[in-house]
Amino acid sequence: MATHKLLLLPGDGIGIEVMAEVKRVIDWLDRRGLACFAIEEDLVGGAAYDSCGQPISEEAMAKAFAADAILLGAVGGTKWTHVHYESRPEAGLLRLRKDLQLFANLRPAVCYPALADASSLKRELVEGLDVLIVRELTGGVYFGEPKTITDLSDGQKRAVDTQVYESYEIERIARVAFELARTRRNKVVSTEKHNVMKTGLLWKQVVSEVHGANYEDVELEHQLADSCGMQLVRAPKQFDVIVTDNLFGDILSDVAAMLTGSLGMLPSASLGGTEEVSGRRRALYEPVHGAAPDIAGKGVANPIAMIGSLAMALRYSFGELDAADRIEAAIAGVLAGGFRTADIYSEGKTRVGTSGMGDAILAEL
Amino acid sequence: MATHKLLLLPGDGIGIEVMAEVKRVIDWLDRRGLACFAIEEDLVGGAAYDSCGQPISEEAMAKAFAADAILLGAVGGTKWTHVHYESRPEAGLLRLRKDLQLFANLRPAVCYPALADASSLKRELVEGLDVLIVRELTGGVYFGEPKTITDLSDGQKRAVDTQVYESYEIERIARVAFELARTRRNKVVSTEKHNVMKTGLLWKQVVSEVHGANYEDVELEHQLADSCGMQLVRAPKQFDVIVTDNLFGDILSDVAAMLTGSLGMLPSASLGGTEEVSGRRRALYEPVHGAAPDIAGKGVANPIAMIGSLAMALRYSFGELDAADRIEAAIAGVLAGGFRTADIYSEGKTRVGTSGMGDAILAEL
Ligand SMILES: CC(C)[C@H](C(=O)O)[C@@H](O)C(=O)O
Ligand SMILES: CC(C)[C@H](C(=O)O)[C@@H](O)C(=O)O
Numbered sequence: 001m002a003t004h005k006l007l008l009l010p011g012d013g014i015g016i017e018v019m020a021e022v023k024r025v026i027d028w029l030d031r032r033g034l035a036c037f038a039i040e041e042d043l044v045g046g047a048a049y050d051s052c053g054q055p056i057s058e059e060a061m062a063k064a065f066a067a068d069a070i071l072l073g074a075v076g077g078t079k080w081t082h083v084h085y086e087s088r089p090e091a092g093l094l095r096l097r098k099d100l101q102l103f104a105n106l107r108p109a110v111c112y113p114a115l116a117d118a119s120s121l122k123r124e125l126v127e128g129l130d131v132l133i134v135r136e137l138t139g140g141v142y143f144g145e146p147k148t149i150t151d152l153s154d155g156q157k158r159a160v161d162t163q164v165y166e167s168y169e170i171e172r173i174a175r176v177a178f179e180l181a182r183t184r185r186n187k188v189v190s191t192e193k194h195n196v197m198k199t200g201l202l203w204k205q206v207v208s209e210v211h212g213a214n215y216e217d218v219e220l221e222h223q224l225a226d227s228c229g230m231q232l233v234r235a236p237k238q239f240d241v242i243v244t245d246n247l248f249g250d251i252l253s254d255v256a257a258m259l260t261g262s263l264g265m266l267p268s269a270s271l272g273g274t275e276e277v278s279g280r281r282r283a284l285y286e287p288v289h290g291a292a293p294d295i296a297g298k299g300v301a302n303p304i305a306m307i308g309s310l311a312m313a314l315r316y317s318f319g320e321l322d323a324a325d326r327i328e329a330a331i332a333g334v335l336a337g338g339f340r341t342a343d344i345y346s347e348g349k350t351r352v353g354t355s356g357m358g359d360a361i362l363a364e365l
Numbered sequence: 366m367a368t369h370k371l372l373l374l375p376g377d378g379i380g381i382e383v384m385a386e387v388k389r390v391i392d393w394l395d396r397r398g399l400a401c402f403a404i405e406e407d408l409v410g411g412a413a414y415d416s417c418g419q420p421i422s423e424e425a426m427a428k429a430f431a432a433d434a435i436l437l438g439a440v441g442g443t444k445w446t447h448v449h450y451e452s453r454p455e456a457g458l459l460r461l462r463k464d465l466q467l468f469a470n471l472r473p474a475v476c477y478p479a480l481a482d483a484s485s486l487k488r489e490l491v492e493g494l495d496v497l498i499v500r501e502l503t504g505g506v507y508f509g510e511p512k513t514i515t516d517l518s519d520g521q522k523r524a525v526d527t528q529v530y531e532s533y534e535i536e537r538i539a540r541v542a543f544e545l546a547r548t549r550r551n552k553v554v555s556t557e558k559h560n561v562m563k564t565g566l567l568w569k570q571v572v573s574e575v576h577g578a579n580y581e582d583v584e585l586e587h588q589l590a591d592s593c594g595m596q597l598v599r600a601p602k603q604f605d606v607i608v609t610d611n612l613f614g615d616i617l618s619d620v621a622a623m624l625t626g627s628l629g630m631l632p633s634a635s636l637g638g639t640e641e642v643s644g645r646r647r648a649l650y651e652p653v654h655g656a657a658p659d660i661a662g663k664g665v666a667n668p669i670a671m672i673g674s675l676a677m678a679l680r681y682s683f684g685e686l687d688a689a690d691r692i693e694a695a696i697a698g699v700l701a702g703g704f705r706t707a708d709i710y711s712e713g714k715t716r717v718g719t720s721g722m723g724d725a726i727l728a729e730l
Contacts (some may be wrong), residue, residue, distance in 0.1 A: 166523045225615075
């Protein structure tokens with residue numbers, strides 16, 4: 001049986017708590033002989049800063065390069081508000097994304113039927129919702145230079161960020177979106193602001209070209225990012241796959257996730273290209289939710305998105321479909337059994353904490 | 366009685382139809398001697414491009430500078446997709462904003478009780494909703510340079526947009542937000558992405574400084590733009606005033622408007638600074654909705670946001686509070702009377718078209 005090199009980066013806030021539950025699931029898979037892991041663990045984000053003054057150490061980066069897949073909890077928190085920009089917790093995550101070239105961020109927004117009432121939208125608008133946001137993750141305003149704050153006269157300052165996209169960056173993410181759409185409902189909405197941004201203009205052109213060259217069987221629609229935000233709120237079920245840039249993807253995927261009422265349930269994947277020699281595809285899996293400093297340390301966070309991220313890794317990086325199926329079935333089982341953490345609690349259900357949910361999932365397994 | 370110089374720019378798509386209804390209301394005010402106008406009218410957007418090859422003519426710009434206030438319908442449409450970037454319809458609106466220095470865009474998202482069921486959100490989450498988005502309108506990525514597409518080798522291209530903010534731009538919009546909050550529920554949420562953008566970092570610092578110096582009586586909270594998008598969907602009533610940059614404001618104000626279920630009902634104002642000599646404040650009023658090419662020319666568009674924009678102009682630019690009150694009362698009256706355009710129609714109500722709604726409002730007046 002193949003040994004999978006898995007790097008765990010719990011990070012900050014509730015990342016630490018939810019990762020603890022994943023470890024129990026990993027142990028269970030190991031003990032049962034269902035999958036075999038070589039586990040490494042390290043720090044990222046504020047936790048890494050506190051320990052070594054950097055949001056990710058060189059040693060952790062080396063482990064990341066050596067791993068077959070990475071599971072990340074979450075980074076950030078008010079504790080590090082005054083840390084220098086270059087060393088802030090988020091810089092650790094951004095470095096992982098950039099250095100490993102994880103350009104394709106897949107963020108599914110799925111509404112679990114058992115949780116449809118937890119959505120702020122009317123049930124009929126979200127029941128059965130299954131949107132996949134394909135967000136470009138290594139370009140755009142997150143990484144473009146110049147990115148500076150300079151002092152002017154009179155104590156005035158001037159801040160600059162730069163959004164840059166080259167054709168090849170748009171081409172490769174468009175291909176990912178079209179390929180995924182083919183495995184789903186065959187429809188892609190591409191989103192930008194071509195009416196005010198040159199990067200939006202290039203985005204729209206390149207996506208159209210990729211479509212025309214190889215994917216005419218997939219339905220393609222262009223929507224402005226502001227309209228897309230509106231349409232997500234108005235009628236989210238019109239969407240199958242949405243492909244967009246790094247910044248719009250950040251906001252729209254959070255809006256889409258919140259629509260489902262299942263935020264604490266949603267895993268995500270960040271994928272690189274396939275490497276020529278090894279045929280391996282670098283990958284990082286993490287929950288869509290953040291570090292949630294307000295509830296961190298209280299043992300109330302929902303570990304399902306994190307455990308679901310492990311299932312995603314098993315499926316997409318390790319080809320362990322059986323183990324992935326089992327975990328996903330166990331998650332569905334505990335929900336059907338009425339177990340709920342605080343974020344998804346509704347009357348008449350059994351309220352559990354983070355480790356209580358872990359217990360329930362292990363019992364179900 | 367003072368004569369108010371009002372410039373009408375219907376623009377494109379449904380802008381033309383809804384402006385026609387406003388003209389009837391203006392005539393009515395004139396005939397009754399309730400307010401006295403000197404009306405100019407001109408083209409903007411695609412309509413201007415078709416007529417003179419530019420999205421706004423120099424003559425129209427001169428009228429805009431001479432006017433006490435501008436009413437604008439909407440710009441844009443698929444017809445002009447292939448027009449050169451510099452001449453696209455939106456460039457006309459952007460030039461108005463920039464040249465008149467209309468830096469403060471006030472976008473109220475109000476849920477009309479009679480229309481709460483038109484929202485995709487559960488009634489209890491939006492009933493009574495009243496959020497004001499204060500969007501910076503003359504800076505950021507909309508106007509920063511460089512803004513280019515260049516050819517690289519191999520047919521590859523590279524597109525660049527630049528987001529620039531200087532302290533004074535953030536200071537003045539922050540003051541607008543705090544002042545407005547004092548007339549409302551005294552709470553401001555400032556939104557940016559300081560965790561990835563230098564402009565976000567400066568934004569947060571400057572807003573905090575303005576707050577500390579003069580507005581400590583107003584409650585201030587900072588939210589990341591992605592979180593803010595989530596919170597708008599989850600629990601919009603937590604917000605009073607949201608202050609944010611040009612691009613985030615574009616998306617978040619559309620999301621907020623759509624939450625209300627009253628998109629066709631929402632006017633907005635874009636204000637400049639107060640001029641030293643005249644004491645006048647330049648202002649442009651327009652509906653939050655766009656040109657909606659899909660329903661243009663069918664006579665089904667809702668004219669209420671456009672008529673409400675006139676009421677806003679009467680109130681804020683002309684000090685004609687009585688006339689403004691009457692119009693707003695008439696709008697409330699026709700809604701209470703059950704008149705609905707298609708966008709807000711629900712069973713048992715009286716469905717009317719654009720001019721039918723205009724008739725109803727005039728009858729109510
Ligand atoms: C933590 C932060 C840098 C990150 C981002 O903005 O990309 C997060 O919001 C996300 O969406 O993964
Ligand atoms: C028409 C377009 C340029 C404009 C913008 O992006 O600002 C519109 O979406 C708006 O919000 O007023």
